[in-house]
Amino acid sequence: MLENVQFANPQFFWLLLLLPMAVLWYFFKRKQENASLRISSTKGFSTSSFLPKLKPLLLALRLLALAAIITAMARPQTKDVSSRTKTTKGIDIVMAIDxxxxxxxxxxxxxxxSALKEVAADFIKQRPNDRIGLVAYAGxxxxxxxxxxxxxxxLNALREITYGQLNDGTAIGMGLATSVNRLKESKAISKVIILLTDGVNNSGFIEPQTAADLAVEFDIKTYTIGLGTNGNALSPIAYNxxxxxxxxxxxxxxxxxxxxxIAKATGGKYFRAxxxxxLEAIYDEINKLEKTEIEEFKYTRYEExxxxxxxxxxxxxxVEWVCRNTLFRSFI
Structure with missing residues (x-):
């Protein structure tokens, strides 16, 4: 009966403290409730009835009834909460991966x-209300x-990205231009490119500055990430x-x-991983910078x-009244 139940007026439960006091009052005053008769001997009187011993049952019934009334005064109720969300500002994101x-x-x-793919997958999972696309670039x-x-x-497409699908090289301008092309027709209020590279622009027929100008024209913000340690790194240098x-x-x-x-021109930010x-911290920061505004409406229904x-x-x-006026009538 009390499963998933809350009480609107729990202060009424303080009245339950009166019940022990009523029990004490009854045991102190019960002898005064019955008239006493002094006789020299009870011989000849039948005392085999057990009903007088059950007389406190009347008090128990009354106290239980009082406890039930107090519980009702506390207003037990169940609460059903439903919610509806409305996305008021959607974001379209293209991740350009070197x-x-x-x-x-x-x-x-x-x-x-591999490190990038793992971090990017976590980023994608944290953007349930946004649309996301992927651009891969090399030469x-x-x-x-x-x-x-x-x-x-x-996520499946991200897992499939591997080296060798494109001619080698680093065409930053091409990667950025392709990303802009994917977003230029978007009707989203906010359009974002996350461009990651670990090199310098040495391929492609579109200059990075030209691609950046296109991003500015279509109001596309670009976050750029330079990936790689400072100094030397253990890298592929030849084929076996x-x-x-x-x-x-x-x-x-x-x-x-x-x-x-590129980041400054488009209103984005540059990071170094x-x-x-x-790298993980950078994607977390971008995730915080580009927040989708969501309105949540909650509806609460109470059932008394x-x-x-x-x-x-x-x-x-x-039951107490019936017992008092039938079974226990001759003892009251």
């Missing part, structure tokens, strides 16, 4: 590309996934006879000035549960 051979460098664990660029609200499609990479130390070259200019923890307690109290009082 997949050149340098992304296989092992200064991040297990390598830059050229292509759209891996158009912007979509289906996160499972985006079996086709696998031979690794060696190679200088990390990131055109930070270019990435800063030198290890897994910093005091009536069963009133019925119980009435039933107990009726």
């Amino acid at each position: 997949v050149s051979s340098s992304m296989l460098a092992r200064d991040l664990k297990p390598n830059r590309l 050229e660029s292509y759209t891996k996934t158009p912007i979509t609200s289906d996160k499972s499609i985006v 006879a079996d086709g696998s990479f031979r690794y060696g130390m190679r200088q990390v070259e990131i055109d930070e000035n270019l990435l800063k200019d 030198t290890d897994n923890e910093k 549960k005091f009536r069963p307690w009133i019925y119980l109290a009435g039933a107990l009082l009726l």
Whole structure:
């Protein structure tokens, strides 16, 4: 009866303290309720009836009825809360990912590309109300996934991104331009590109500054991330006879000035990630900077549960009255 029940007026439960006082009063005053008769002997009187011993049952019934009434006064009720959310500011996001051979460098664990995919997957999962697309670029660029609200499609596409799908190189301008192309028709209030690279622009036929101007024209904010440790990193430097990479130390070259200019021109921000923890922190910061505004409407429905307690109290009082005027009538 009390499962998932709360009380609107729990202060009435203080009245339950009167019940022990009523019990004490009864045991102190019960001898005065019955008239006494002094006789020299009870021989000849039958004393085998057990009904007088059950007389306190009347008090118990009355007290239980009183407890039920107090519980009803406390207004037991159940609460059903339903909510409806309304997205008032949706964000369309394109993640442009460098997949050149340098992304296989092992200064991040297990390598830059794998570390990025893991962090990017967590970022995508934290954006349930936004549309997200993926662009991959190396010596050229292509759209891996158009912007979509289906996160499972985006996550599957992210897992499929590997080195070797494009000619090697770093076409930052191409990656940015393709991302702009994916967002230019978007009707979202906020449009964002997250451009990540670990190198300098050395491929493609679109200059990064030209792509940045396009982003400005279509009001697309760009966050840029330079990935890689300062100094040298263990990176692919040649192929072995079996086709696998031979690794060696190679200088990390990131055109930070270019990435800063792109971010500044488009109203975004530049970040530098030198290890897994910093990369994760950068995506967390971007996640906080680009918040989707959501209105939540909550509806609460209360269902009163005091009536069963009133019925119980009435039933107990009726039983007490019947017993008092039938079974225990000759003893009162």
